[in-house]
Amino acid sequence: DTGVSQDPRHKITKRGQNVTFRCDPISEHNRLYWYRQTLGQGPEFLTYFQNEAQLEKSRLLSNRFSAERPKGSFSTLEIQRTEQGDSAMYLCASSLAGTGGEQYFGPGTRLTVT
Amino acid sequence: KNEVEQSPQNLTAQEGEFITINCSYSVGISALHWLQQHPGGGIVSLFMLSSGKKKHGRLIATINIQEKHSSLHITASHPRDSAVYICAVIRPGGGADGLTFGKGTHLIIQP
Numbered sequence: 001d002t003g004v005s006q007d008p009r010h011k012i013t014k015r016g017q018n019v020t021f022r023c024d025p026i027s028e029h030n031r032l033y034w035y036r037q038t039l040g041q042g043p044e045f046l047t048y049f050q051n052e053a054q055l056e057k058s059r060l061l062s063n064r065f066s067a068e069r070p071k072g073s074f075s076t077l078e079i080q081r082t083e084q085g086d087s088a089m090y091l092c093a094s095s096l097a098g099t100g101g102e103q104y105f106g107p108g109t110r111l112t113v114t
Numbered sequence: 115k116n117e118v119e120q121s122p123q124n125l126t127a128q129e130g131e132f133i134t135i136n137c138s139y140s141v142g143i144s145a146l147h148w149l150q151q152h153p154g155g156g157i158v159s160l161f162m163l164s165s166g167k168k169k170h171g172r173l174i175a176t177i178n179i180q181e182k183h184s185s186l187h188i189t190a191s192h193p194r195d196s197a198v199y200i201c202a203v204i205r206p207g208g209g210a211d212g213l214t215f216g217k218g219t220h221l222i223i224q225p
Contacts (some may be wrong), residue, residue, distance in 0.1 A: 033212050037155075042118075042200055042215035056212070089155045103147070103213065105157035 002026060004106035006092050012112045013082055020078045021109045025094030032075050033103060034067055035091040036060065043091055049075060050097065082113045117141050120201050120216035128224055133188040135219045137201030140182065147213060148175050148186045149200040157200070160186070191223045 005024045013019050025032050030051050035043035046065070048056040051072040061067075064083075069075040079086055089110050093103040118139045127133055137146070145164040151157045161168050161175040163184075168175050172191075177184040188195055198220050202213040 035212070040217070042202070042217045043157075043213075044215070045212035048212050091155070091157065093157075102145075102159060102162045104159065105149075108155040108157075110155060 004092060004094050004104050006090075006106040006109050008109055009107060010110045010112075012114065015082055015084060015113055017082055018078065018080045019082060019111065020076055021090055021092075021111075022074060022076050023092030023094075023106055024074045025092070026096075026104055027073075029094035029096050029104070030072065031095045031097055031103075032069055033093045033095075034075070034077050035093065037089040037091060037108075038087075043089075046077075079111075082111075084113045087111055087113045116216070117214050118201055118203055118216040120199075120219050122219060123217065124220045124222075126222045126224065127191055129192060131191050131223075133191050133195070133221065133223075135186045135199050135201075135221070137184045137186070137216055138182060139184075139201075139203050139214075141203065141214070142206055143179075143182075143203040144206045145204045146177055146184050147200075147202040147204070148184070149202060151198040151200060151218065153197075160199075162204075188221075193223045193225050196222050 007022045032049045034046040037043040047067050049069040064080045067077045089108045091108045092106040095103045121136045147162050148160040172189045174187040198218040200218040201216040
């Protein structure tokens, strides 16, 4: 499978715990995006990497959130001290710079904070 | 007011009907995506277009840059078309700040 993959697909955690999600983009894609989608809403942009550099961060990304892409390939999104409001679908997408920006999405990680 | 507005928010139709979903945006864009999201969350890109019209099977997408409006049409709709359809725009600059999404149109096609 050469698409975007995310792990885990589902995560249930208790409030206050830390969680980490992983995204593996399409191998030749140098851009990687994280989005968050709450129930009944469209996705919202969180952050974006070009290679290993994190170039954009949304105001939605509080200091409890951190994202990395250490080798310019896979990326991790960590949420510290989770809150119930963090419950959402976390989507990852990748694209190839210079191709007009078409993004390919992973299946998402659904986080439930109890 | 959201930068990307979709209508209708919910649409229920009978199998075989011609479906139209509309998207209006208020910002300058370089391109527009139509995306499909099934229950369970996975998103699939249907079209990316910056002008004119694209067709893929029973799906047709059009965009009018001057009017800042795009439509997604489904001909001969089928229950398997039931999904959330999301319009998203790419700002000039190649998508460096990601996509700006509409809230989606929840489509149900009844047999």
